[in-house]
Each structure stands twice: as C-alpha cells, then as structure tokens.
Amino acid sequence: MSVDTKIAFDQDYIKSFSEKRQEPKWMESLRLKALEKSENLPMPKPDKTKIDKWNFTSFKHDVPADAISSLDDLPKDVRELVAKDQQSGNLLVHRNSTPVFHQLSEELKEQGVIFTDIQTALQEHGDLVEKYFMKDVMKVDENRLTAVHAALLNGGTFLYVPRNVEVDVPVQALYWQEDPEAGLFNHVIIVAEDNSSVTYVENYLSYGNDEESVANIIAEVHVGQNARVTFGSVDNFSKGVTTYVNRRANVARDGKVDWALAQMNDGNTVSTNTTHLIGDGSNADSKTVTIGRGDQKQNFTNQIIHHGKNSEGMLLVHGVQKDSASAIFNGVTKIEHGAAKSNGEQTQRVLMMNEKARGDANPILLIDEDDVMAGHAASVGKVDPIQLYYLQSRGISRHEAERLIIHGFLAPVINELPIEGVRKRAVEVTEGKVN
Amino acid sequence: MAASTLKIENLHVSIEGKEILKGLNLEINGGEIHAVMGPNGTGKSTLASAIMGHPKYEITEGSVFLDNEDVLEMEVDERAKAGLFLAMQYPSEVSGVTNADFLRSAINARREEGDEISLMKFIKKLDKKMAELDMGEEFAQRYLNEGFSGGEKKRNEILQLMMLEPKIAVLDEIDSGLDIDALKVVSKGVNAMRSDDFGCLIITHYQRLLNYITPDKVHVMMQGRIVKSGGAELAQRLESEGYDWIKQELGIKDETVGQEA
Numbered sequence: 001m002s003v004d005t006k007i008a009f010d011q012d013y014i015k016s017f018s019e020k021r022q023e024p025k026w027m028e029s030l031r032l033k034a035l036e037k038s039e040n041l042p043m044p045k046p047d048k049t050k051i052d053k054w055n056f057t058s059f060k061h062d063v064p065a066d067a068i069s070s071l072d073d074l075p076k077d078v079r080e081l082v083a084k085d086q087q088s089g090n091l092l093v094h095r096n097s098t099p100v101f102h103q104l105s106e107e108l109k110e111q112g113v114i115f116t117d118i119q120t121a122l123q124e125h126g127d128l129v130e131k132y133f134m135k136d137v138m139k140v141d142e143n144r145l146t147a148v149h150a151a152l153l154n155g156g157t158f159l160y161v162p163r164n165v166e167v168d169v170p171v172q173a174l175y176w177q178e179d180p181e182a183g184l185f186n187h188v189i190i191v192a193e194d195n196s197s198v199t200y201v202e203n204y205l206s207y208g209n210d211e212e213s214v215a216n217i218i219a220e221v222h223v224g225q226n227a228r229v230t231f232g233s234v235d236n237f238s239k240g241v242t243t244y245v246n247r248r249a250n251v252a253r254d255g256k257v258d259w260a261l262a263q264m265n266d267g268n269t270v271s272t273n274t275t276h277l278i279g280d281g282s283n284a285d286s287k288t289v290t291i292g293r294g295d296q297k298q299n300f301t302n303q304i305i306h307h308g309k310n311s312e313g314m315l316l317v318h319g320v321q322k323d324s325a326s327a328i329f330n331g332v333t334k335i336e337h338g339a340a341k342s343n344g345e346q347t348q349r350v351l352m353m354n355e356k357a358r359g360d361a362n363p364i365l366l367i368d369e370d371d372v373m374a375g376h377a378a379s380v381g382k383v384d385p386i387q388l389y390y391l392q393s394r395g396i397s398r399h400e401a402e403r404l405i406i407h408g409f410l411a412p413v414i415n416e417l418p419i420e421g422v423r424k425r426a427v428e429v430t431e432g433k434v435n
Numbered sequence: 436m437a438a439s440t441l442k443i444e445n446l447h448v449s450i451e452g453k454e455i456l457k458g459l460n461l462e463i464n465g466g467e468i469h470a471v472m473g474p475n476g477t478g479k480s481t482l483a484s485a486i487m488g489h490p491k492y493e494i495t496e497g498s499v500f501l502d503n504e505d506v507l508e509m510e511v512d513e514r515a516k517a518g519l520f521l522a523m524q525y526p527s528e529v530s531g532v533t534n535a536d537f538l539r540s541a542i543n544a545r546r547e548e549g550d551e552i553s554l555m556k557f558i559k560k561l562d563k564k565m566a567e568l569d570m571g572e573e574f575a576q577r578y579l580n581e582g583f584s585g586g587e588k589k590r591n592e593i594l595q596l597m598m599l600e601p602k603i604a605v606l607d608e609i610d611s612g613l614d615i616d617a618l619k620v621v622s623k624g625v626n627a628m629r630s631d632d633f634g635c636l637i638i639t640h641y642q643r644l645l646n647y648i649t650p651d652k653v654h655v656m657m658q659g660r661i662v663k664s665g666g667a668e669l670a671q672r673l674e675s676e677g678y679d680w681i682k683q684e685l686g687i688k689d690e691t692v693g694q695e696a
C-alpha cells in the first residue's frame with residue numbers, strides 16, 4: 001500500500017481535465033489553486049485514528065464510462081437500488097464518476113428546480129454554482145484532502161430548490177463505481193432556498209475485493225430560512241476503497257436538516273457529518289448506522305454546532321463491529337456562546353460481536369452558554385453471551401442469533417430513518433454484511 | 436413421532452469452580468410430567484441450565500441422553516432442534532427483534548431450507564396460541580421480552596413452548612410472580628401440550644402450580660441431589676408440612692448447595 005500522500009497529478013493535467021469538461025474559468029483556477037495548496041496542507045487528523053498509512057493516492061482518475069439509454073441497461077443489483085417510486089421520477093446515475101443517466105420531472109423543472117450532475121451544472125449554471133461551491137459551508141483549504149478534492153473533482157450533483165418550492169418526491173443520485181480502481185471525487189451541493197423542502201437520497205457502491213481506490217466525497221447543504229432538507233445516504237464501497245467523506249450543512253433560521261446515513265463501507269473510512277445551526281430556532285436530526293467487518297478501520301465524527309438561539313440538535317449513532325474491525329465514534333455537541341435556550345442531545349451505542357472487534361464512543365460536549373439543555377449517552381459493549389444462549393436455546397444457530405441481535409441493535413435507528421428507500425437498503429446491506 | 440426419553444445419570448455440574456450438582460439421576464419419558472421441588476439455592480436452575488447448555492455451567496461428570504443422542508455433546512441450538520426446550524427462570528430481553536420474527540426464525544431453524552413455514556400459516560398459529568394464553572395481539576410486534584413484566588415474560592416462555600412443540604420441556608419457576616388468573620392461563624397452556632409425545636419437568640418451589648398441573652412424579656432436591664421422589668401426594672405433603680420433615684428424615688441441616696449432610 002502506498003504511504004505517499006502526494007497525488008500524482010500536475011497543473012497541466014488539471015488544466016486539460018478542466019478544459020475537457022468545459023468548465024468556467026473560475027473553476028479551472030480554483031482547481032489549480034487547490035492543487036497547489038494541497039501540497040502544503042496537512043492531512044485531516046481524525047481524533048484517535050491514525051490515517052497516515054491509508055491509501056489516498058492510488059486510484060485511477062479519469063475512467064471512461066458508456067452512457068446507458070435506459071435503466072434496464074444497469075446490472076440487476078445496481079438497478080435494484082433505484083427506488084420504486086423513482087422509475088419515472090428524479091434520478092441521476094453516475095458510472096465511474098461520469099453521469100450516464102438523468103431524469104427530472106417536467107413539473108419540477110417548471111418550478112425552477114435544478115437537479116443535475118455537477119459537470120452540467122458548472123456549464124449551464126456556472127454563476128449559481130460558484131456562489132455555493134466551497135464558500136460558506138466548506139472551504140477548499142481545510143486540509144489536504146479537501147484541497148485534493150477540489151483539484152480532482154470528477155463527479156457530483158447540484159440540487160437547487162427555489163424559494164417556496166416543496167419537492168414532495170425524493171430525488172435520488174446513484175454513484176456506481178463499476179471499475180473498482182476508479183477514484184471518485186464527488187461533490188454534492190444542495191441548496192434549499194427559504195421555505196422550500198426537498199429529500200435527497202444518495203447511494204454509493206463499488207464492487208471488487210482488494211483493488212485499491214479512493215473515494216473523496218464532500219456534500220455541502222444550504223438550508224434556507226424555514227426550509228427543510230432530508231438527506232439520506234447508503235455508502236457501500238468495497239474493501240479496497242479508502243473513503244474520506246465530509247457532509248456538512250448550514251441551517252438558517254427555523255430551517256431543519258435531517259440526516260439519515262447508513263455508512264456501510266467495507267474499506268477504511270473517515271467520515272465527518274457536521275451541522276451548523278446558524279439561525280435561531282434551527283434544527284438538526286442526525287442518525288447514523290454502521291457495521292464494521294474484516295480488518296476495517298473507521299472513524300466517525302458526528303457533530304452539531306449550535307450558534308442560533310433555541311436551536312435543537314439530536315445525534316443518534318448505532319455501530320456494530322464484527323471480526324477484527326475497529327472504529328472510533330466521536331459525537332460532538334457544541335453550543336456556542338449566545339445560543340441560549342438551545343437543546344443538544346446525543347446518543348452513541350456500539351456493539352462488538354467478538355473479542356477482536358474494537359469500538360470506542362467518545363461523547364464530547366462543549367458548552368459555552370449557560371441557559372441550555374444538553375445531554376449525552378454512550379455505551380460500548382460486547383454481545384451478551386446469555387442473550388445468544390437464550391436465542392440458541394430455541395434452535396436458532398449461533399450465526400442466526402448474531403444476525404438477529406445485529407438487526408435488532410440497528411433497528412431503533414434504521415426504523416427511524418426518514419426515507420423508506422434508505423431504510424430498506426440499509427436493512428439489505430446489513431443483511432449482506434452479517435451473512 | 437414416538438415418545439422420547441430424557442435420561443440424566445450421575446450429573447455433576449460446577450459453576451466458577453464450585454460444584455453445585457453432585458450426582459443427579461432423573462429419567463423423564465414422553466407422556467410424563469415430573470415436578471422438581473426444593474427450597475431456593477438447592478440447584479434446581481443449575482439442573483435446567485446444564486440440560487440446555489448454558490455457557491457458564493461446566494459438566495464435570497455424568498451424562499444426559501435424549502433417546503440415544505448424547506445431549507452434552509451438542510451445541511445449545513442442536514439440543515433445541517433435537518427436541519429439548521427450557522422455559523427460563525429469567526428470560527433474556529432482545530432489543531429490536533420482534534417476538535414474531537424471533538419465533539419464526541426459531542420455527543424455521545428446525546425446518547429444511549426451502550421448507551420454511553409460510554407466513555400465513557405462522558400467523559394463524561401464533562394468533563391461536565396467543566389467544567389461548569390471553570396475550571394481546573401487540574405482543575407479536577413487541578421486542579422480545581423487552582419491558583415485559585415478570586408475568587408477561589412467563590407467558591411468553593409458554594407461548595414459545597406451544598409454538599415450538601418440543602419433545603421434552605423443562606419449565607423453571609414458570610409460576611413465580613404470577614397471580615392466580617395468570618397461573619391458570621399458563622397451566623392451561625401446559626396442559627394443552629400434554630400428550631404421549633411430550634414429557635415435562637416442572638421446577639417450582641410452590642405446590643400451587645401443581646394444583647393445576649397434576650404431576651406424575653415429584654422429586655425433592657437438596658444440596659444438589661434428588662433426595663426424595665414420590666407421586667403427586669408428595670407435593671401435597673410438602674405444601675402442608677414444608678421441607679423440615681425431609682431434612683429431619685435425612686439428617687440435613689442446611690439444604691442449600693455447599694453444605695454437607
């Protein structure tokens with residue numbers, strides 16, 4: 001495995017890549033600056049996980065992919081990811097980071113909704129994208145990987161919902177890495193203007209065993225005043241893929257974001273999910289489930305930062321660790337000075353299925369304001385042998401008993417995921433991981 | 436299905452290095468109901484746990500056979516599939532797993548792949564048995580034993596018994612914590628199981644339950660052994676006179692485990 005953390009792409013490559021994609025000038029220069037910065041920026045330092053030996057440099061960047069003419073061209077298991085109610089709805093399919101299928105209902109188009117791949121968005125709505133691209137929510141130079149992300153961006157989605165528009169069917173983006181060595185530098189921007197609402201669901205998947213690759217994913221969510229965004233994801237990268245994923249939202253007054261994240265990768269993963277509750281009365285609800293297996297190492301930082309008064313944040317994380325997998329769960333509730341009458345709650349639970357599995361849950365409460373409510377619960381435990389005995393005493397095999405216990409442990413979160421498609425898929429992926 | 440026999444010979448069981456059962460013999464045949472009675476701490480639950488294969492109990496000597504199968508060689512789930520059942524004194528709670536899903540897994544575990552019970556058939560059977568036990572429909576969708584009262588857990592154990600139809604069942608203090616109405620319901624459930632193909636060992640320290648389920652044989656347990664056996668009348672004598680006369684008869688001062696005669 002490569003331990004070199006410098007990527008092997010130069011200014012000329014980036015320039016011609018940007019040109020080939022017919023991007024606006026600002027994007028080209030943003031990429032070039034990002035590339036330059038990336039060389040001196042430090043790697044991210046997730047709390048309690050060392051990532052310096054992880055592969056962030058070995059991947060293919062520009063992998064061609066044929067367009068598909070209908071969903072029937074997709075392999076069966078990819079096709080099955082398309083939600084039933086999505087077949088004539090709002091769908092975007094990426095294949096090796098290239099958009100190959102796109103559908104948006106006329107009704108939404110007429111209402112001014114933009115739902116398109118990031119490449120098209122840069123070409124057709126360059127000014128709008130520029131307004132939001134790594135400006136307020138994320139910054140290019142947060143660390144080396146955010147800069148590399150900007151330099152090498154090769155896929156993604158732009159979803160824009162104008163004021164007062166309520167999108168009542170979910171929009172779905174499917175990122176299918178057909179070539180297990182194809183690197184994915186995926187950028188998602190969601191803009192929900194004031195009083196709008198939208199549900200976005202994304203599925204990541206790759207096949208392969210030990211083929212090395214990298215997924216570097218950033219999602220920026222702008223929730224306007226009194227707007228509501230529900231963001232669902234099922235991440236399912238294969239074992240050889242190292243994932244850096246950073247999903248972040250800024251929420252304005254009385255806005256709300258719901259995160260429903262099924263983080264089911266099989267490779268090493270460092271994930272951050274952040275909500276800034278900027279406006280008074282803003283609200284975030286973040287739910288995450290994950291299963292680690294094999295010798296996978298993962299780090300999950302889930303945080304809600306309260307700036308506005310009367311803001312409310314709820315974090316819920318359930319993680320199962322199998323085999324010799326290890327994971328760190330950092331739950332951060334931060335209440336800034338001035339965020340009076342805010343309420344921040346978090347619960348993190350980790351279940352370890354055997355002796356070699358490791359899990360750590362760190363509740364971190366940073367409270368800079370007196371007049372608030374905050375609470376946390378964290379538990380880490382091994383599967384109860386008496387529970388297994390009880391189930392087995394009814395004829396259920398050890399394996400099946402573990403399966404039931406894992407499903408049961410994740411159920412309180414999975415059942416609460418606000419999107420049916422994500423819920424179903426989370427159960428299916430869980431099933432695949434426990435069998 | 437022919438009647439089965441559970442044969443326990445010279446069973447010695449230790450927990451954390453301490454010997455609890457010290458040479459216990461017992462034979463239960465299909466069609467028979469046995470009661471094991473005894474004060475607290477005499478090893479009754481240890482016997483039940485050892486039969487089922489509880490991970491904390493170590494068998495140091497002796498044998499347990501179900502017909503010609505060596506029970507002690509089997510994994511816990513294999514024992515169940517061979518036809519054993521234990522209604523536990525303290526059933527576990529399993530969060531997130533509904534009673535119905537759990538029971539269906541348990542039923543299917545004893546069937547061949549491809550021959551799983553149909554959902555319709557399962558629901559019909561479950562509804563019927565729950566009705567017999569006066570259990571509300573909501574129990575099917577509640578998480579396994581989670582937040583159940585003591586009495587609800589006991590009923591749920593009997594529900595499992597009725598759904599799984601074992602050859603030999605051990606019921607460990609299925610009566611404790613039940614009011615008289617619940618006791619009647621639970622007894623009705625057990626009596627409904629009565630047949631030549633079903634053998635049962637009822638563990639209790641009250642005679643009360645035996646007013647509703649008449650045992651064929653009654654055994655008294657003290658100091659990790661069966662010290663006296665008889666018919667249903669033995670239970671009645673215990674009810675009216677307590678255990679002291681047995682202790683006197685056998686010269687036992689302290690009946691709990693660890694005290695020598």
Ligand SMILES: Nc1ncnc2c1ncn2[C@@H]1O[C@H](COP(=O)(O)OP(=O)(O)O)[C@@H](O)[C@H]1O
Pocket residue numbers: 450451455473474475476477478479480481482491691692
């Ligand atoms: N988990 C355990 N650890 C240590 N000692 C135990 C444990 N379970 C039971 N014992 C001991 O074994 C003896 C018999 O217990 P048990 O079989 O539960 O009795 P009974 O069911 O007749 O009340 C008691 O002395 C009890 O203290």
Ligand SMILES: [Mg+2]
Pocket residue numbers: 479480481524608
């Ligand atoms: Mg007992």
